[in-house]
Amino acid sequence: MSHPTAPLRAPLEIEFDYTRSLGPVLSQFMAALTERRILGARGADGRVHAPPFEYDPVSAEPPASLTEVGPEGTVVSWSWMPEPLAGQPLAEPFAWALIRLDGADTAMLHAVDAGSAAAMRTGLRVRPRWAERPAGSIRDITCFEPCDGPAGTAAEGSGGEPREVTPGMTVTPVRLHYMHTASPGETAYLRGLAEHRLLGQRCGVCEQVYVPPRGTCPADGVPTSEEVELPESGTVTTFCIVNVGYPGQKDQGFTPPYVAAAVLLDGADIAFQHLVLGCDPAEVRMGMRVRAVWGEPGGISHFTPTGEPDAEYETYARSL
Amino acid sequence: MSADVAVVGFAQSPCRVREDATTSGVEMLVPIFAEAFRACGLTRRDIGFWCSGSSDYLAGRAFSFVSAVDAIGAVPPAMESHVEMDAAWALYEAWVKVLTGEAEIALAYGFGKSSGAELRRVLALQLDPYLLAPLWPDSVSVAALQARRGLEAGRWTEKDMAEVAARSRAAARSNPDAQVSGSVSAAELLARPYVAEPLRAHDCAPVGDGAAVVIIAAADRARELCERPAWISGFAHQVDSGSLGARDLLSVPSAAGAASAAGAGGVEVAPIELAELHAPFSHQELLLREALGLGDGVTVNPSGGALCGNPMFAAGLARIGLAARAVMSGRASRALGHATSGPALQQNLVCVLSGEAS
Numbered sequence: 001m002s003h004p005t006a007p008l009r010a011p012l013e014i015e016f017d018y019t020r021s022l023g024p025v026l027s028q029f030m031a032a033l034t035e036r037r038i039l040g041a042r043g044a045d046g047r048v049h050a051p052p053f054e055y056d057p058v059s060a061e062p063p064a065s066l067t068e069v070g071p072e073g074t075v076v077s078w079s080w081m082p083e084p085l086a087g088q089p090l091a092e093p094f095a096w097a098l099i100r101l102d103g104a105d106t107a108m109l110h111a112v113d114a115g116s117a118a119a120m121r122t123g124l125r126v127r128p129r130w131a132e133r134p135a136g137s138i139r140d141i142t143c144f145e146p147c148d149g150p151a152g153t154a155a156e157g158s159g160g161e162p163r164e165v166t167p168g169m170t171v172t173p174v175r176l177h178y179m180h181t182a183s184p185g186e187t188a189y190l191r192g193l194a195e196h197r198l199l200g201q202r203c204g205v206c207e208q209v210y211v212p213p214r215g216t217c218p219a220d221g222v223p224t225s226e227e228v229e230l231p232e233s234g235t236v237t238t239f240c241i242v243n244v245g246y247p248g249q250k251d252q253g254f255t256p257p258y259v260a261a262a263v264l265l266d267g268a269d270i271a272f273q274h275l276v277l278g279c280d281p282a283e284v285r286m287g288m289r290v291r292a293v294w295g296e297p298g299g300i301s302h303f304t305p306t307g308e309p310d311a312e313y314e315t316y317a318r319s320l
Numbered sequence: 321m322s323a324d325v326a327v328v329g330f331a332q333s334p335c336r337v338r339e340d341a342t343t344s345g346v347e348m349l350v351p352i353f354a355e356a357f358r359a360c361g362l363t364r365r366d367i368g369f370w371c372s373g374s375s376d377y378l379a380g381r382a383f384s385f386v387s388a389v390d391a392i393g394a395v396p397p398a399m400e401s402h403v404e405m406d407a408a409w410a411l412y413e414a415w416v417k418v419l420t421g422e423a424e425i426a427l428a429y430g431f432g433k434s435s436g437a438e439l440r441r442v443l444a445l446q447l448d449p450y451l452l453a454p455l456w457p458d459s460v461s462v463a464a465l466q467a468r469r470g471l472e473a474g475r476w477t478e479k480d481m482a483e484v485a486a487r488s489r490a491a492a493r494s495n496p497d498a499q500v501s502g503s504v505s506a507a508e509l510l511a512r513p514y515v516a517e518p519l520r521a522h523d524c525a526p527v528g529d530g531a532a533v534v535i536i537a538a539a540d541r542a543r544e545l546c547e548r549p550a551w552i553s554g555f556a557h558q559v560d561s562g563s564l565g566a567r568d569l570l571s572v573p574s575a576a577g578a579a580s581a582a583g584a585g586g587v588e589v590a591p592i593e594l595a596e597l598h599a600p601f602s603h604q605e606l607l608l609r610e611a612l613g614l615g616d617g618v619t620v621n622p623s624g625g626a627l628c629g630n631p632m633f634a635a636g637l638a639r640i641g642l643a644a645r646a647v648m649s650g651r652a653s654r655a656l657g658h659a660t661s662g663p664a665l666q667q668n669l670v671c672v673l674s675g676e677a678s
Contacts, residue, residue: 006340007340007342009339012380014380018449020449020450022450026450026451049563049566051451051563051565053563053566057561057563057566076469077465077466077468077469077472077569078465078468079461079464079465079467079468079516079517079518079519080464080514080516080517081461081516082514082515082516085438085440085441085456085458086441086456087441087444087456088455088456088457088458089455096457096461096462096464096465097465098465098564098565106563106565106566107565107566108451108565109451109452109455109457109462109465109564109565110455111455117517122468122472137454138450138451138452138454138455139454139455170450170454172449172453172454174445176377176380176437176441176442177437177438178343178380178436178437179339179436179437180343180380180436181339181340181341181342181343181436182342183342183344183346183347186342214390215346215347215390216346216350216390216391216393217390217393218389218390218393218394218395219393219394219395220393220395221350221353221364221390221391221392221393222350222393223350
């Protein structure tokens with residue numbers, strides 16, 4: 001960041017997989033996809049829905065049985081994707097299309113690898129291009145392609161990586177990219193940490209001191225701007241002993257059991273959570289006096305006991 | 321339909337791309353709360369119920385709405401709720417709270433930093449998680465499928481769509497909160513390239529950050545707080561199927577149903593004079609006019625509408641706020657605010673506002 005008071009900004013990548021149970025109808029649908037068949041459901045009004053409904057929109061009953069449709073179909077509407085986004089079915093320009101599969105009355109949304117917008121039209125006949133390694137997911141259809149063209153091999157988009165087939169389950173990877181912006185108060189706090197300084201803010205109405213700064217007093221709803229520098233000493237208000245690591249936990253130089261504590265810095269009115277290391281977890285207690293240990297390149301590595309006598313309960317009771 | 325509750329206050333932030341804003345909404349909310357309170361002579365302590373609309377997917381963090389609670393000053397504790405939808409639905413919850421007597425004065429607020437991520441891609445996560453979301457169909461492409469259906473069915477032309485955009489931009493010249501405005505002809509717009517054929521940039525709402533707040537009050541308080549309250553004469557929302565390919569994309573039954581339930585049509589009462597429609601795509605204004613039964617005599621989107629500023633989770637609430645403002649200022653005696661949610665107008669809400677209590 002060029003300007004010292006400009007809010008800090010940084011890319012934030014969030015990744016998580018949703019593992020979902022499919023239920024009776026979609027389990028059959030996805031299992032059929034792994035066999036390169038597409039199933040639909042006939043409703044009480046005689047219309048065939050493909051993909052199948054789980055409950056009939058007319059009668060609210062589950063489908064009595066599923067019926068095979070397609071696999072060829074007809075485009076009923078389309079739009080052109082000139083610059084595919086991350087995770088979409090194809091990496092090269094393609095059409096999104098609503099496709100009415102032969103034997104169905106409703107349409108299925110998928111991609112069509114048509115090569116160019118000029119080759120797309122409503123009424124175009126298309127057939128599925130199947131993934132080489134099925135995974136029991138809608139991505140088992142890589143895309144559709146024109147029936148009158150050669151079998152294509154366009155580059156697949158990301159996000160459709162083959163996975164283990166678990167009957168009745170489907171896994172959807174989600175990857176999101178954000179540009180995260182810290183608030184002005186958080187920015188000052190983070191810049192302070194780099195200089196081994198602890199900066200909070202005081203509310204002009206209730207005079208409570210918040211660290212990290214919140215920008216707005218949660219008690220009064222007014223902006224806070226008065227900066228307060230706090231010492232690196234404080235009191236454990238409450239804590240827990242972590243005995244089990246979490247999946248994907250990185251090596252931080254310590255292993256369970258370790259202590260996660262709420263630490264009330266001297267002069268602050270709310271505690272924040274940090275690690276307490278440097279002693280047996282069994283020794284950590286409410287009221288224990290601790291001080292910050294700075295890490296490199298900046299920021300608090302953890303808190304460690306100072307050896308002072310414990311703080312009186314009354315000194316931190318209202319911050320619990 | 322009850323008219324015992326009225327809108328008494330409204331404020332919104334300008335819709336802009338705000339690189340310096342956090343996703344908590346606090347910076348955008350604190351000033352507009354102050355503006356709305358000042359106009360009604362209220363303080364935050366007078367609010368009996370708060371309800372917000374926002375989304376964790378937009379913010380990129382869990383429980384993001386909890387951070388926004390700092391802006392309302394929740395000490396001592398406040399009665400507060402949240403919807404993961406446009407805050408027009410938060411207003412609906414607030415309205416029910418006042419109708420049932422649990423609060424006399426309630427406030428709904430919505431906020432969204434739409435520019436924090438690639439909005440059209442994030443919105444793929446609102447789709448069916450088994451059959452649609454794994455393909456990442458973006459919101460612009462889905463709307464384009466609906467636009468083409470209408471074009472090929474002869475319901476509208478690309479020129480009709482461009483005329484909606486041109487008229488909206490011209491109207492937005494008098495709206496300082498609009499993100500896009502200006503004088504441009506439909507012909508000029510049609511000369512520009514497609515972004516998702518058949519949609520061009522002017523057919524799609526811009527991506528912008530913003531917040532909005534609406535204050536409502538029960539009858540006696542409303543008359544104290546506002547010279548001319550905007551009485552809520554009808555308020556309803558309905559939803560269509562989540563199965564995109566099973567819907568008739570050229571009818572909007574949920575909008576028509578909500579309008580009917582909210583008494584928007586009724587020949588027995590005065591006609592709607594002004595409507596603020598939440599149409600994030602140009603063709604959707606054409607669909608909504610028809611579904612809501614709005615004739616040529618109705619002034620539609622004098623603010624420029626969502627095509628000129630569409631802060632996610634606030635734009636629908638702002639439509640109701642703007643319609644209410646038209647009633648409160650005396651510019652209209654009966655106005656309609658509309659909000660939408662979901663892909664291709666899947667879910668719709670209608671709020672009818674009147675200068676006369678029932």
